[in-house]
Amino acid sequence: MKLEIQNVSKKYNRNKYGLKDFSITIEKGILGLLGPNGAGKSTLLKMIATVSKPTEGIIILNKNNILKDANYMRKQLGFLPQDFGVYPNLNAVEFLEYMAAMKGIGGPNLKPRINQILEGLNLLDAAHKPIGSYSGGMKQRVGIAQALLNNPKIVIFDEPTVGLDPEERVRFRNLISDLANDCIVILSSHIVSDIDTIADKVAIMKNGTLITHGNQETIIKKIQGNVFKTSIDKTQLADFKNRHIIVSTSRKNEKLNVRYISSQPLENSIKKETNLEDAYLYLTKIN
Numbered sequence: 001m002k003l004e005i006q007n008v009s010k011k012y013n014r015n016k017y018g019l020k021d022f023s024i025t026i027e028k029g030i031l032g033l034l035g036p037n038g039a040g041k042s043t044l045l046k047m048i049a050t051v052s053k054p055t056e057g058i059i060i061l062n063k064n065n066i067l068k069d070a071n072y073m074r075k076q077l078g079f080l081p082q083d084f085g086v087y088p089n090l091n092a093v094e095f096l097e098y099m100a101a102m103k104g105i106g107g108p109n110l111k112p113r114i115n116q117i118l119e120g121l122n123l124l125d126a127a128h129k130p131i132g133s134y135s136g137g138m139k140q141r142v143g144i145a146q147a148l149l150n151n152p153k154i155v156i157f158d159e160p161t162v163g164l165d166p167e168e169r170v171r172f173r174n175l176i177s178d179l180a181n182d183c184i185v186i187l188s189s190h191i192v193s194d195i196d197t198i199a200d201k202v203a204i205m206k207n208g209t210l211i212t213h214g215n216q217e218t219i220i221k222k223i224q225g226n227v228f229k230t231s232i233d234k235t236q237l238a239d240f241k242n243r244h245i246i247v248s249t250s251r252k253n254e255k256l257n258v259r260y261i262s263s264q265p266l267e268n269s270i271k272k273e274t275n276l277e278d279a280y281l282y283l284t285k286i287n
């Protein structure tokens with residue numbers, strides 16, 4: 001599996017780009033697509049999923065230009081859009097049967113397949129209740145389920161973990177890891193902890209452009225040795241913010257404990273081990 005995005009732009013109107021001259025090559029495994037609100041994640045994912053077209057550039061899956069042959073992508077695709085909606089009067093089984101019919105999936109394997117997916121997503125107990133009675137996280141899992149119906153080779157999940165509680169996040173993670181053997185899986189999020197434990201590779205984007213792409217270790221190395229912890233007075237915070245990039249703060253008595261990124265740390269600072277969150281914050285701030 002090889003997905004090539006070549007110089008793709010999406011111009012929404014005269015001076016508004018959702019994506020600008022974006023290029024990336026994605027191979028099998030799990031790619032975590034990280035970026036703040038408005039970075040262009042959904043814009044990119046919708047074009048890969050063939051529900052929106054680039055204004056410039058091409059998208060190639062296994063040497064097939066999917067702008068010319070969208071069905072080549074669609075046959076192998078599982079897609080959870082960010083704004084996925086369900087039909088509240090159907091139960092989960094009925095909804096998945098409905099989606100299967102629309103995707104042209106049928107036959108004797110369908111019922112066991114639906115059962116297996118519902119089990120993997122911890123929805124079996126609720127499978128015969130109307131989806132309208134589900135919690136937000138349960139509805140989100142129905143959305144994830146429909147994307148998996150056709151045993152997709154390329155799976156795109158736009159903000160899949162929104163609304164999932166910690167236990168369901170772990171379950172989702174396991175499900176995705178099983179899936180990823182010879183598939184391309186792309187997950188988007190603006191929360192690093194949603195993807196850092198499952199993604200083989202990470203792409204960080206902002207303002208419609210790709211800031212960096214690669215293994216987590218390689219990305220983390222960019223700021224290794226520059227992450228520190230110190231304690232400051234609350235009154236110093238504004239000035240501190242101007243000089244360094246703050247990752248997090250926590251209150252301690254009258255003081256603030258600050259985790260920050262800097263090439264010129266304060267004297268009383270302790271050097272900390274670097275993680276992806278640090279790198280993400282740093283790269284999205286300076287770019």
Ligand SMILES: Nc1ncnc2c1ncn2[C@@H]1O[C@H](COP(=O)(O)OP(=O)(O)OP(=O)(O)O)[C@@H](O)[C@H]1O
Pocket residue numbers: 012013016017018019035036037038039040041042043044082190
């Ligand atoms: N249909 C549209 N018409 C005009 N502008 C749009 C449209 N869709 C998105 N945009 C703009 O394109 C940019 C990228 O939006 P997009 O939804 O792709 O970001 P995102 O990274 O998915 O953000 P979020 O984390 O909020 O989901 C934003 O500035 C957004 O306002």
Ligand SMILES: [Mg+2]
Pocket residue numbers: 041042043082158
């Ligand atoms: Mg989005």
